Amino acid sequence: MEAAATAETRARRPARSAKPDVAIGSIVARVFNFSSGPAILPEEVLRQAQAELLDWGGRGYSVVESSHRFEPFVALVEEMEVLVRELLAVPSNYQILFMQGGGHQQFAMVPLNLLRARTQADYVVGGHWSNRAAQEASRFCSVRVAADTLKNGATRAPVQSELSLDPQSAYVYYCPNETIHGIEYDYVPATGDVPLVADASSQFLSRTIDVSRFGIVFACAQKNFGPSGLTVAVIRDDLIGHCSPRWPSMLDYKSYSETRSLYNTPATFAVYIAHRVLRWLKDQGGVPAIETRNIEKATLVYDAIDRSDGFYVNRVARAQRSRMNVPFSLRDDRLTAPFLAEAEQGGLAQLKGHRTVGGVRASMYNAMPVEGARRLAAFMQEFQRRHG
Amino acid sequence: MEAAATAETRARRPARSAKPDVAIGSIVARVFNFSSGPAILPEEVLRQAQAELLDWGGRGYSVVESSHRFEPFVALVEEMEVLVRELLAVPSNYQILFMQGGGHQQFAMVPLNLLRARTQADYVVGGHWSNRAAQEASRFCSVRVAADTLKNGATRAPVQSELSLDPQSAYVYYCPNETIHGIEYDYVPATGDVPLVADASSQFLSRTIDVSRFGIVFACAQKNFGPSGLTVAVIRDDLIGHCSPRWPSMLDYKSYSETRSLYNTPATFAVYIAHRVLRWLKDQGGVPAIETRNIEKATLVYDAIDRSDGFYVNRVARAQRSRMNVPFSLRDDRLTAPFLAEAEQGGLAQLKGHRTVGGVRASMYNAMPVEGARRLAAFMQEFQRRHG
Numbered sequence: 001m002e003a004a005a006t007a008e009t010r011a012r013r014p015a016r017s018a019k020p021d022v023a024i025g026s027i028v029a030r031v032f033n034f035s036s037g038p039a040i041l042p043e044e045v046l047r048q049a050q051a052e053l054l055d056w057g058g059r060g061y062s063v064v065e066s067s068h069r070f071e072p073f074v075a076l077v078e079e080m081e082v083l084v085r086e087l088l089a090v091p092s093n094y095q096i097l098f099m100q101g102g103g104h105q106q107f108a109m110v111p112l113n114l115l116r117a118r119t120q121a122d123y124v125v126g127g128h129w130s131n132r133a134a135q136e137a138s139r140f141c142s143v144r145v146a147a148d149t150l151k152n153g154a155t156r157a158p159v160q161s162e163l164s165l166d167p168q169s170a171y172v173y174y175c176p177n178e179t180i181h182g183i184e185y186d187y188v189p190a191t192g193d194v195p196l197v198a199d200a201s202s203q204f205l206s207r208t209i210d211v212s213r214f215g216i217v218f219a220c221a222q223k224n225f226g227p228s229g230l231t232v233a234v235i236r237d238d239l240i241g242h243c244s245p246r247w248p249s250m251l252d253y254k255s256y257s258e259t260r261s262l263y264n265t266p267a268t269f270a271v272y273i274a275h276r277v278l279r280w281l282k283d284q285g286g287v288p289a290i291e292t293r294n295i296e297k298a299t300l301v302y303d304a305i306d307r308s309d310g311f312y313v314n315r316v317a318r319a320q321r322s323r324m325n326v327p328f329s330l331r332d333d334r335l336t337a338p339f340l341a342e343a344e345q346g347g348l349a350q351l352k353g354h355r356t357v358g359g360v361r362a363s364m365y366n367a368m369p370v371e372g373a374r375r376l377a378a379f380m381q382e383f384q385r386r387h388g
Numbered sequence: 389m390e391a392a393a394t395a396e397t398r399a400r401r402p403a404r405s406a407k408p409d410v411a412i413g414s415i416v417a418r419v420f421n422f423s424s425g426p427a428i429l430p431e432e433v434l435r436q437a438q439a440e441l442l443d444w445g446g447r448g449y450s451v452v453e454s455s456h457r458f459e460p461f462v463a464l465v466e467e468m469e470v471l472v473r474e475l476l477a478v479p480s481n482y483q484i485l486f487m488q489g490g491g492h493q494q495f496a497m498v499p500l501n502l503l504r505a506r507t508q509a510d511y512v513v514g515g516h517w518s519n520r521a522a523q524e525a526s527r528f529c530s531v532r533v534a535a536d537t538l539k540n541g542a543t544r545a546p547v548q549s550e551l552s553l554d555p556q557s558a559y560v561y562y563c564p565n566e567t568i569h570g571i572e573y574d575y576v577p578a579t580g581d582v583p584l585v586a587d588a589s590s591q592f593l594s595r596t597i598d599v600s601r602f603g604i605v606f607a608c609a610q611k612n613f614g615p616s617g618l619t620v621a622v623i624r625d626d627l628i629g630h631c632s633p634r635w636p637s638m639l640d641y642k643s644y645s646e647t648r649s650l651y652n653t654p655a656t657f658a659v660y661i662a663h664r665v666l667r668w669l670k671d672q673g674g675v676p677a678i679e680t681r682n683i684e685k686a687t688l689v690y691d692a693i694d695r696s697d698g699f700y701v702n703r704v705a706r707a708q709r710s711r712m713n714v715p716f717s718l719r720d721d722r723l724t725a726p727f728l729a730e731a732e733q734g735g736l737a738q739l740k741g742h743r744t745v746g747g748v749r750a751s752m753y754n755a756m757p758v759e760g761a762r763r764l765a766a767f768m769q770e771f772q773r774r775h776g
Contacts, residue, residue, distance in 0.1 A: 031448030035455050038656055046442050046450055053438040054431070060419030061737060062434055064615040064661070067423050070738070100488045100617065101638060104652040108636035139634055222653060227452040229488065229617040229655025245527055248496035250489060251636065264492040265610060267617025267655040268426055273452070349449060350458070 032372035035350035036363040038222040045276040063272045068265050076275045083278035087287050090211050098261040099231045102220045103201050107136035109251050113243045118170035122146040126157040127178025154181040156317035171195045177203035177322050180354040184322035188213045202324050207291045215239050224365045226274030229267030290366050297364045297373035298323040304377040311384045329359035420760035423738035424751040426610040433664040451660045456653050464663045471666035475675050478599050486649035487619045490608040491589050495524035497639050498585050501631045506558035510534040514545040515566025542569040544705035559583045565591035565710050568742045572710035576601050590712050595679040603627050612753045614662030617655030678754050685752045685761035686711040692765040699772045717747035
């Protein structure tokens with residue numbers, strides 16, 4: 001279809017507007033954006049989207065003005081599936097589904113689809129997001145808290161030996177990277193024959209994983225692979241098809257499985273950008289290459305904390321420090337506001353900690369260049385010199 | 389917050405990339421896009437979005453890279469609410485909520501929130517979409533079909549006197565503009581004390597309505613006011629708060645009412661564009677002015693059909709011809725493919741009829757300029773001259 005709109009056919013079209021976009025040619029000073037999500041996107045992806053925002057593939061209209069059933073758009077969704085499969089080495093007995101609704105919709109979809117005849121599920125509570133998921137699940141089943149490190153301040157994840165798992169549970173649920181507290185599990189829970197479900201929203205595609213260890217891995221796009229409005233779920237085949245028809249069809253994984261993720265109109269801009277981000281990720285060398293870079297970025301910032309003689313404080317157990325989200329406080333909390341203001345002025349944006357914990361949080365998802373982490377570390381040292 | 393990023397502070401920021409966007413300055417030949425949705429958007433809105441796609445309000449990052457809890461983004465959602473209230477003269481006892489999930493999610497939310505202690509609802513089936521809504525509702529309650537003109541080929545909407553309404557029903561549901569068949573009700577059903585629910589997806593903001601006649605008016609954005617990924621519901625206060633906690637929290641209107649539509653992360657690009665479209669609509673003179681234009685556009689195309697001596701055929705009852713969606717067939721169906729191909733080449737895009745009915749469909753939502761309808765009518769006449 002791309003070929004249909006050649007320069008020749010386009011020339012014959014009556015141009016509705018032919019004035020050059022003068023405002024666009026100007027110089028853009030991009031800052032380093034440490035938002036926890038919706039988060040930084042690869043600059044080259046945004047530039048390409050900008051270039052074709054009014055004219056998608058020479059068609060004379062925007063991708064967001066296209067039917068989601070138009071073949072070139074359908075092809076894009078199909079390629080996304082192929083790219084995720086390739087990037088994470090997803091086994092053939094897993095499906096890759098795209099949906100709306102973010103993590104919150106999955107918090108409900110997981111029990112509605114996985115409970116089957118069972119009435120209880122195990123939740124490993126390692127922070128805010130696994131706890132929210134457990135709360136939502138309690139609407140539909142008996143929630144067994146297999147472990148809870150949130151109640152003690154969320155400075156570490158539960159370890160395997162602490163997990164109280166019941167083989168009668170329909171599934172075991174956890175959140176491998178707790179975005180708010182900056183805790184990342186350094187192991188995948190062993191759950192025997194009970195399917196393991198991971199809310200990998202802030203971890204997805206940032207590191208290699210062994211998909212075969214999981215029943216479901218889901219993630220919203222707005223951390224590591226796109227704008228908000230899109231959620232991906234990688235699901236083992238046999239876990240699809242068990243949602244009772246007394247639940248809404250939108251919450252049945254089968255609705256998406258049967259329609260190749262086009263059950264209804266998706267958020268097309270999010271899909272389109274995510275497709276480009278997945279391609280970009282492949283061009284970067286895939287997940288192993290991006291993982292190396294993510295380790296480098298995290299090391300730069302944690303080193304700045306560890307070498308600060310307590311000027312900066314991160315309370316998370318070392319082995320479980322998140323690569324994606326580095327929360328820290330300043331020993332003297334009165335310096336937090338000046339730190340954030342000066343960082344912002346220095347081109348280091350959205351570093352404010354989550355409203356529930358305060359302080360500073362540097363989220364460094366896939367699209368954050370190493371240079372961003374380097375500048376943040378340098379700024380931290382320089383700020384400490386002036387205020388320490 | 390806008391003021392914080394002055395030219396001066398920006399100049400101090402370390403520019404990550406300073407090369408001009410050479411590819412963008414080129415001439416874009418925009419076509420007239422008759423897609424039924426996701427559909428045409430105002431060109432000026434897209435141009436503004438393009439100009440600031442990498443640098444939202446001088447902040448050095450994109451609006452899609454911003455937290456949805458960032459004050460300037462929250463302000464934008466709040467202004468959307470004000471704009472919808474103003475544009476539709478929404479009474480003060482109605483709330484305006486923004487959600488994800490499109491019409492399909494509303495198909496479930498309406499019964500889950502409105503059934504309350506009742507067990508049945510009345511559905512007026514005038515076409516494909518009201519029928520889909522009825523199917524979904526039948527998962528949750530007894531669906532009474534108050535009338536059905538779909539089974540007879542969907543060439544008109546049921547009239548008031550045909551409606552078999554039961555005062556015991558929790559609500560009456562209908563779709564005032566059936567997008568696929570091109571049927572638009574020429575009246576608002578009288579339902580007594582039973583709340584009336586309208587799926588106004590392809591009609592919202594295209595004409596003035598008396599909101600006080602409705603319990604709920606909902607619409608997905610991708611027809612008349614934005615990209616896909618966003619849904620609006622205008623709901624009478626007293627209908628909020630009745631969803632049982634045994635249903636997912638995402639499907640409870642109260643979740644959105646309590647959080648000013650920021651229960652979880654919305655599709656931020658769709659929100660941002662819709663905000664601009666609503667402003668654009670106000671600048672056009674508001675709904676009455678856009679309605680006049682919509683009548684003019686529809687008249688142009690229906691006249692081309694009616695003056696074609698049966699070369700073009702529209703089977704819908706005259707009083708209920710949709711202003712938004714004009715479906716028609718060619719007397720000689722072998723000419724449909726050439727018609728579509730030549731139209732496309734002439735800059736009239738996405739005119740193919742819905743896969744279930746075939747033929748041609750010209751959707752002319754708010755953002756379609758009158759010139760687009762004029763060109764389509766002229767092309768129809770010219771095509772008929774050559775092939776009639």
